[in-house]
Amino acid sequence: MLRAGSAKNRGAPAGPKVPSERPGQPGGRRDTNRKERIKALSDAALALFLLRGIEAVTIEDITTKAGVAKGSFYRYFDDKTALVESLFAPVSDAVREAFDHSSARLREARGRDEAFSSYEQIGEGLGRLILHHADVVLLYLQECRAPAEGARAPARRLADLVAEKAVEHTKLARAHGLLRDFPAEVSTMAVIGAVERILFSILSGEFKGEPLEVPGQLITLILDGLRAPDQQRPAG
Amino acid sequence: MLRAGSAKNRGAPAGPKVPSERPGQPGGRRDTNRKERIKALSDAALALFLLRGIEAVTIEDITTKAGVAKGSFYRYFDDKTALVESLFAPVSDAVREAFDHSSARLREARGRDEAFSSYEQIGEGLGRLILHHADVVLLYLQECRAPAEGARAPARRLADLVAEKAVEHTKLARAHGLLRDFPAEVSTMAVIGAVERILFSILSGEFKGEPLEVPGQLITLILDGLRAPDQQRPAG
Amino acid sequence: MLRAGSAKNRGAPAGPKVPSERPGQPGGRRDTNRKERIKALSDAALALFLLRGIEAVTIEDITTKAGVAKGSFYRYFDDKTALVESLFAPVSDAVREAFDHSSARLREARGRDEAFSSYEQIGEGLGRLILHHADVVLLYLQECRAPAEGARAPARRLADLVAEKAVEHTKLARAHGLLRDFPAEVSTMAVIGAVERILFSILSGEFKGEPLEVPGQLITLILDGLRAPDQQRPAG
Amino acid sequence: MLRAGSAKNRGAPAGPKVPSERPGQPGGRRDTNRKERIKALSDAALALFLLRGIEAVTIEDITTKAGVAKGSFYRYFDDKTALVESLFAPVSDAVREAFDHSSARLREARGRDEAFSSYEQIGEGLGRLILHHADVVLLYLQECRAPAEGARAPARRLADLVAEKAVEHTKLARAHGLLRDFPAEVSTMAVIGAVERILFSILSGEFKGEPLEVPGQLITLILDGLRAPDQQRPAG
DNA sequence: TATGAATGAGACTTCATTCAT
DNA sequence: AATGAATGAAGTCTCATTCAT
Numbered sequence: 013m014l015r016a017g018s019a020k021n022r023g024a025p026a027g028p029k030v031p032s033e034r035p036g037q038p039g040g041r042r043d044t045n046r047k048e049r050i051k052a053l054s055d056a057a058l059a060l061f062l063l064r065g066i067e068a069v070t071i072e073d074i075t076t077k078a079g080v081a082k083g084s085f086y087r088y089f090d091d092k093t094a095l096v097e098s099l100f101a102p103v104s105d106a107v108r109e110a111f112d113h114s115s116a117r118l119r120e121a122r123g124r125d126e127a128f129s130s131y132e133q134i135g136e137g138l139g140r141l142i143l144h145h146a147d148v149v150l151l152y153l154q155e156c157r158a159p160a161e162g163a164r165a166p167a168r169r170l171a172d173l174v175a176e177k178a179v180e181h182t183k184l185a186r187a188h189g190l191l192r193d194f195p196a197e198v199s200t201m202a203v204i205g206a207v208e209r210i211l212f213s214i215l216s217g218e219f220k221g222e223p224l225e226v227p228g229q230l231i232t233l234i235l236d237g238l239r240a241p242d243q244q245r246p247a248g
Numbered sequence: 249m250l251r252a253g254s255a256k257n258r259g260a261p262a263g264p265k266v267p268s269e270r271p272g273q274p275g276g277r278r279d280t281n282r283k284e285r286i287k288a289l290s291d292a293a294l295a296l297f298l299l300r301g302i303e304a305v306t307i308e309d310i311t312t313k314a315g316v317a318k319g320s321f322y323r324y325f326d327d328k329t330a331l332v333e334s335l336f337a338p339v340s341d342a343v344r345e346a347f348d349h350s351s352a353r354l355r356e357a358r359g360r361d362e363a364f365s366s367y368e369q370i371g372e373g374l375g376r377l378i379l380h381h382a383d384v385v386l387l388y389l390q391e392c393r394a395p396a397e398g399a400r401a402p403a404r405r406l407a408d409l410v411a412e413k414a415v416e417h418t419k420l421a422r423a424h425g426l427l428r429d430f431p432a433e434v435s436t437m438a439v440i441g442a443v444e445r446i447l448f449s450i451l452s453g454e455f456k457g458e459p460l461e462v463p464g465q466l467i468t469l470i471l472d473g474l475r476a477p478d479q480q481r482p483a484g
Numbered sequence: 485m486l487r488a489g490s491a492k493n494r495g496a497p498a499g500p501k502v503p504s505e506r507p508g509q510p511g512g513r514r515d516t517n518r519k520e521r522i523k524a525l526s527d528a529a530l531a532l533f534l535l536r537g538i539e540a541v542t543i544e545d546i547t548t549k550a551g552v553a554k555g556s557f558y559r560y561f562d563d564k565t566a567l568v569e570s571l572f573a574p575v576s577d578a579v580r581e582a583f584d585h586s587s588a589r590l591r592e593a594r595g596r597d598e599a600f601s602s603y604e605q606i607g608e609g610l611g612r613l614i615l616h617h618a619d620v621v622l623l624y625l626q627e628c629r630a631p632a633e634g635a636r637a638p639a640r641r642l643a644d645l646v647a648e649k650a651v652e653h654t655k656l657a658r659a660h661g662l663l664r665d666f667p668a669e670v671s672t673m674a675v676i677g678a679v680e681r682i683l684f685s686i687l688s689g690e691f692k693g694e695p696l697e698v699p700g701q702l703i704t705l706i707l708d709g710l711r712a713p714d715q716q717r718p719a720g
Numbered sequence: 721m722l723r724a725g726s727a728k729n730r731g732a733p734a735g736p737k738v739p740s741e742r743p744g745q746p747g748g749r750r751d752t753n754r755k756e757r758i759k760a761l762s763d764a765a766l767a768l769f770l771l772r773g774i775e776a777v778t779i780e781d782i783t784t785k786a787g788v789a790k791g792s793f794y795r796y797f798d799d800k801t802a803l804v805e806s807l808f809a810p811v812s813d814a815v816r817e818a819f820d821h822s823s824a825r826l827r828e829a830r831g832r833d834e835a836f837s838s839y840e841q842i843g844e845g846l847g848r849l850i851l852h853h854a855d856v857v858l859l860y861l862q863e864c865r866a867p868a869e870g871a872r873a874p875a876r877r878l879a880d881l882v883a884e885k886a887v888e889h890t891k892l893a894r895a896h897g898l899l900r901d902f903p904a905e906v907s908t909m910a911v912i913g914a915v916e917r918i919l920f921s922i923l924s925g926e927f928k929g930e931p932l933e934v935p936g937q938l939i940t941l942i943l944d945g946l947r948a949p950d951q952q953r954p955a956g
Numbered sequence: 957t958a959t960g961a962a963t964g965a966g967a968c969t970t971c972a973t974t975c976a977t
Numbered sequence: 978a979a980t981g982a983a984t985g986a987a988g989t990c991t992c993a994t995t996c997a998t
Binding site: 065156158159162175202204206212213218233234 | 298299300301303304389390391392393394395397398400411428430431433434435437438439440441442443444445446448449454455457462465466468469470471472473
């Protein structure tokens with residue numbers, strides 16, 4: 013059976029196609045070639061997507077840059093949508109995992125400090141993600157508001173996943189008294205928006221300065237707001 | 249008189265093409281027809297762009313929906329990019345104006361309260377914008393991270409304009425002691441990101457609840473942060 | 485009745501259309517305007533045809549250059565073919581006349597000298613033509629080998645007319661013993677080819693030198709050949 | 721190996737596009753198919769060009785007649801201009817070669833007879849050309865006076881090449897005392913014009929009679945002129 | 957398997973012609 | 978009469994996808 017990762021095949025998990033009868037041992041020569049091809053195509057596609065946008069890149073652009081024949085593309089991916097889906101798959105997994113782990117820890121937390129520490133789970137997971145898949149994350153940021161149609165749909169679906177998981181987590185956090193009493197959707201979206209916009213600036217090279225200090229600044233900003241300290245309303 | 253604007257004519261302000269001399273009175277039948285056509289094409293295009301993304305919409309889609317002949321499109325716009333440009337033109341103008349007015353008021357402000365009130369200028373300007381051009385704003389939010397290539401380029405250029413104006417304004421505000429001592433780029437982008445993400449949720453119908461309360465919540469959030477009040481660090 | 489000079493209307497003589505009921509006196513204000521328009525369109529068309537070839541020039545190119553509205557073109561000409569036909573009409577007439585006059589004189593000639601002088605008729609007629617309609621002649625030379633289809637057909641028809649008239653004239657001249665005993669078609673085409681190629685060089689600016697001496701050189705060439713005199717075969 | 725040639729690639733010699741590396745052996749099935757396609761397209765195009773003129777023939781006309789898909793055209797040629805260029809390429813080469821060889825022989829000639837014989841080189845070369853590429857030559861004759869723009873440009877460029885080479889050769893011949901003392905441009909153009917016009921008559925079927933005798937008649941005509949022998953001016 | 961040739965639908969754009977103003 | 982807006986057929990070229998080699 014084909015494990016097709018395409019729009020036409022939503023049920024199946026995203027990922028490269030596998031021919032029905034795969035010759036050679038897993039890990040053998042053919043399997044290695046196969047992986048190299050997939051990597052070459054994915055890398056080429058990613059670079060081009062960032063440069064010109066997903067929609068504007070043709071299959072031939074990708075295969076040419078990857079150094080393979082046009083027809084070979086279809087041995088590894090059903091179509092451009094499937095390739096995009098496979099690019100985002102590890103990110104989707106990481107997002108799901110990070111939030112789920114954090115939520116689990118939050119649920120088991122005793123006391124505020126322990127609860128707060130659940131956020132570290134998210135930070136760690138997503139931090140690792142950003143470090144290891146910077147380009148995919150940038151592509152996500154670039155295309156994530158697209159209508160859920162065509163080849164950009166996977167980006168949008170990932171955005172919806174992030175929103176859903178984050179809202180869920182926020183509700184849990186507020187149930188533990190960690191947050192102000194706001195509608196979870198509003199505060200969550202604000203945070204997502206702030207974080208993503210900053211991330212976009214960093215990854216796209218818009219920020220020239222030292223990006224290492226940004227996360228800390230961002231956390232302060234989110235937790236304590238923008239208002240200048242001497243104008244701070246009295247706590248409580 | 250209408251301004252001429254075309255992709256080949258970047259110097260001129262964006263807008264529909266107009267022959268230098270035309271028959272018929274301004275305000276006459278032809279002039280009316282002309283405006284109707286431009287509106288029909290722009291409206292049709294906007295609706296389709298929101299539904300399927302700018303890149304995926306063809307000229308024929310637009311003309312069919314607008315109820316005009318395919319060739320007529322080119323009497324009014326050089327190409328899809330020019331149409332997009334003309335959609336964003338009033339928004340660009342409004343953004344520029346709102347920030348410039350606010351900056352001017354901020355520069356002349358005496359005291360913090362007066363300075364803070366300069367933000368009202370922005371809020372008012374952009375609020376009006378959002379009310380009157382909701383769909384264009386939504387389109388902007390949807391496409392604003394696109395690479396500055398092809399038909400989506402005007403969206404990206406507008407995003408760059410917003411960022412530039414906002415950072416400039418933030419620096420001015422900090423010079424007046426209104427804000428915490430953060431790098432202006434970081435805090436500005438965070439605010440832009442938060443606001444835009446929320447706006448996207450509202451305009452795209454993601455938020456089900458009462459959107460009228462959102463702006464106030466958002467302002468509190470931005471100024472005072474997310475942290476629950478009883479955990480607030482001591483002021484100063 | 486319309487006197488349309490168009491491909492669809494081969495029976496009628498070539499020339500500008502005339503509205504069925506023409507207002508105003510011939511020679512009056514309207515008639516003058518009419519002639520001016522026709523001249524403007526014809527001149528503009530001719531210039532463009534020379535620059536880019538008949539086929540490549542659009543109706544709009546012509547009207548724009550002539551400074552009239554596109555729709556006005558169709559008041560004066562049925563289509564581009566009709567305009568081309570009307571450009572060539574005076575040349576066709578002059579060609580017909582020059583050859584017919586010369587043939588008539590030749591038929592009445594007594595003696596060789598008188599017969600030879602009939603050629604002056606042609607030379608004079610065509611010389612005047614070339615002087616007064618240089619651009620049309622150049623256009624003819626440029627397009628005269630086109631298949632007799634589409635807008636270039638009138639050029640080809642003129643070429644066929646020239647060939648027909650010239651062959652007829654040559655046969656007559658040989659009957660008077662003026663020429664060598666060659667198949668009339670061969671010698672006539674050779675002369676036409678030589679004359680037209682030279683004319684093309686002159687009119688298109690290919691020849692830099694003094695064009696006034698060319699006709700004499702050409703006549704010597706045609707009558708006495710290229711061979712260097714000291715290699716001349718014995719006469720007879 | 722086939723030479724790559726495209727409109728965008730003017731530096732390279734004209735010819736069908738070829739990817740740098742292709743699968744299949746030279747001479748294998750793919751290579752054969754390739755050549756068949758190019759021939760089918762070229763033949764179809766040539767026939768249509770002769771029938772309707774280069775400008776009036778569309779890519780679809782060509783592919784339909786050749787029995788291939790529209791898109792396939794662009795695998796072999798960049799556009800119509802490139803196809804025309806490739807049609808004329810062998811003719812250009814032959815012209816260049818014939819004149820260059822003849823000029824070389826002329827330069828080395830001792831005595832008039834030997835010098836005169838250099839013309840045989842041209843006659844032979846161009847004769848072979850006409851026999852083997854009659855249709856291309858006819859197309860050349862049909863389109864060679866076109867402005868050097870668009871798809872007909874290659875025809876005009878070939879005409880310019882012929883004129884240049886021929887004038888150069890004539891100057892050489894006169895330096896050897898073979899020809900009358902005329903400006904080389906005038907006599908050369910006259911001869912080119914005569915020859916080409918006759919050739920056009922023959923190849924286009926205008927001449928009904930025996931074409932085999934025409935070349936001899938033409939040579940006599942060119943060398944010794946049209947004047948009836950008993951009117952010949954005294955030699956010398 | 958890999959290749960790239962072939963296909964034809966479809967996108968963009970132009971333009972001759974008609975027609976309301 | 979003059980204008981130029983409207984129309985839609987037609988042309989150019991691209992590209993996803995299939996398939997012979």
